[in-house]
Amino acid sequence: MDKIEKPNDPLHFLKEYTPARIAIGSTGISIPTQQSLAFKLAHAHARDAVYSVMDAERLEDELAIFNRPVLQLHSRATHRAQYLQRPDMGRQADELSINRLADQITGDDVVIIIADGLSAIAINDNVMDLLKILIPKITDAGLKLAPICLVQQGRVAIADGIAAELEAKLSLILIGERPGLSAADSMGAYLTFAPRPGLTDDSRNCISNIRPGGLDFNTAADKIFYLIQEAFKRKLSGVNLKDNEGLLF
Numbered sequence: 001m002d003k004i005e006k007p008n009d010p011l012h013f014l015k016e017y018t019p020a021r022i023a024i025g026s027t028g029i030s031i032p033t034q035q036s037l038a039f040k041l042a043h044a045h046a047r048d049a050v051y052s053v054m055d056a057e058r059l060e061d062e063l064a065i066f067n068r069p070v071l072q073l074h075s076r077a078t079h080r081a082q083y084l085q086r087p088d089m090g091r092q093a094d095e096l097s098i099n100r101l102a103d104q105i106t107g108d109d110v111v112i113i114i115a116d117g118l119s120a121i122a123i124n125d126n127v128m129d130l131l132k133i134l135i136p137k138i139t140d141a142g143l144k145l146a147p148i149c150l151v152q153q154g155r156v157a158i159a160d161g162i163a164a165e166l167e168a169k170l171s172l173i174l175i176g177e178r179p180g181l182s183a184a185d186s187m188g189a190y191l192t193f194a195p196r197p198g199l200t201d202d203s204r205n206c207i208s209n210i211r212p213g214g215l216d217f218n219t220a221a222d223k224i225f226y227l228i229q230e231a232f233k234r235k236l237s238g239v240n241l242k243d244n245e246g247l248l249f
Contacts, residue, residue, distance in 0.1 A: 011023035019182040019183070020182055021039070021181065021182065039181070042181040045179070045184045046179040046180065046181060048121075049118070049119040049121045049122070049179040049184035049185070050084075050119065050179060051080060052116075052120040052121045052124070053116070053120050054114075054115075054120040054124060054152060055124050056072055056152065059114065059124075059128070059150060060072065060150060063128075063131075063148055063150075065132075066135050066145075066148070068145055068147060068148050069148070070147065070148050070150060071097075071100055071101070071104065071147050071148070071149045071150065072150050072152075073093055073097035073100065073149050073150065073151045073152070073154075073162065074093070074094050074096070074097055074151065074152045074153060075089060075091070075092060075093060075094060075151060075152070075153045075154045075155070075158055076092045076093070076094045077089040077090045077153040080153070083153040090153055090154060090155035090158065091155045091156075091157040091158050091161075092158060092161060093151070093158060093161055093162060093165075097162075101162060104147050105166055105167050106144075106147070106166060106167065106168070107166075107168070107169075108144040108146040108166070108168055109143040109144045109145070109146075109168070109169050109232070110138055110143050110144070110145055110146065110169070110170050110172060111145070111147070111148075111159075111163050111166050111170075111171050112135075112145065112146075112148050112149070112172050112173075112174070113148075113149040113154075113158070113159045113163075113172065113173040114127055114148065114149065114150050114173075114174050114175075115150075115151040115152075115154030115155070115158065115159075115173055115174070115175045115176075116151070116153065116154060116175070116176055117154065117155065117175035117176035117177065117178075117188075118178045118179065119176030119177060119178070119184060119186065119187075121176065121184060121185050122177060122179075122184075122185045122186055122187040122211065123175070123176050123187060125185050125211075126187045126210060126212075126217070127174050127187065129217045130174065130187070130210060130220055130221055131174075133217055133218060133221035134220075134221040134224055137221060137225040138225065138228065141225075143228070143232075146166045146168045147166070149162055154173075154175070155175075156173055156175060156188075156190050156201075156204070157199070158173070159171040159173035159190065159192065159195060160192065160195045160196055160197050160198070160199050161197045163192070163195035163196075164196045164197060168195070169193070169232070170191060170192065170193050170194075170195070170228060170231055170237075171191065171192045171195040172189060172191045172224065172228070173190050174187060174188070174189050175187070175188055175190070177208060177209070183209065183213065183214065185211045185212075185213075186208070186209050186211050186214060187211060188206060188207065188208045188209075188210065189206070189207045189208075189210060189224050190204045190205070190206050191204065191205050191224065191227055191228060191231060192205075192237050192238070193231040193232070193235065193236055193237035193241075194235075194236075194237075201238075202238050202239045203237060204237060204238055205227050205231075205237050205238060205241055205243075207220055207223050207224055207227075223245075226245050227241065227243065
């Protein structure tokens, strides 16, 4: 979004530190027209993100640099409207995907799952930049990677079933987050130790707002790798796995 000048607002200098909608000023009892238009534009970007489509073919080609099998999967939600109205269907892989996973059981240490979530734009734009830093850390540590899974119409919990089918010890799902009015390209990372269907969100660790304007890729990769190491060391994840490294501070 283009920067909006508001030289007469005494708090305008704060806008240098955040893209959040602050110090927007006023005109009478309303917000300035320029700010009103900017709000509508940001709202349109957020709606576009929700209905964006993950470029699975391009991502599969780019993932070839890691020399790992790539599986294209799909949730039980057959289209976007169903995905939005039936969250439960976005948490389960469809029958074709289950059959595809059954041929790939490896018992490897980590399975990386990439899902569109609520912003495929976030995945299309950011996931490769993160993985180019993160995957070498994982493999250099001696951890074995399962096939990388690309999931259309997927929600966070779909990682539990996929990892269980592959018999992976830890799942890491990278997923487009619900877009905000200043962040339509935000990607989240959720990791779960001993993943299996039926787990709740307290079993996962989450790192959020991974994008050029948020948490940078190097810091995010360091944080994810630290949590993966701690999860294997302590045999747990979620609320019982604390972040004691302080990388963000």
